[in-house]
Amino acid sequence: xxxxxxxxxxxxxxxxxxxxxxxxxxxxxxxxxxxxxxxxxxxxxxxxxxxxxxxxxxxxxxxxxxxxxxxxxxxxxxxxxxxxxxxxxxxxxxxxxxx
Numbered sequence: 001x002x003x004x005x006x007x008x009x010x011x012x013x014x015x016x017x018x019x020x021x022x023x024x025x026x027x028x029x030x031x032x033x034x035x036x037x038x039x040x041x042x043x044x045x046x047x048x049x050x051x052x053x054x055x056x057x058x059x060x061x062x063x064x065x066x067x068x069x070x071x072x073x074x075x076x077x078x079x080x081x082x083x084x085x086x087x088x089x090x091x092x093x094x095x096x097x098x099x
Contacts, residue, residue: 016032045084
């Protein structure tokens with residue numbers, strides 16, 4: 001999934017909701033959770049705003065286009081995903097109830 005952040009309105013910034021556009025041009029809302037840095041790369045962690053999918057965290061690699069724009073790449077390496085999610089859980093263990 002190669003996504004790009006759409007323009008975020010002030011209301012969306014305050015509520016931590018961002019809108020990404022998927023490969024098919026559909027806008028999808030996510031709740032921003034965190035950015036984790038690992039081995040010189042940054043990874044964006046999002047929670048789908050859709051309640052039906054809210055039990056899965058989406059992790060995307062941040063790819064900088066220029067100073068004002070970023071795009072994101074999906075990650076297929078399960079070991080990398082596990083490492084990043086473990087780092088997130090360790091960082092936020094006092095704030096979130098992980099099952």
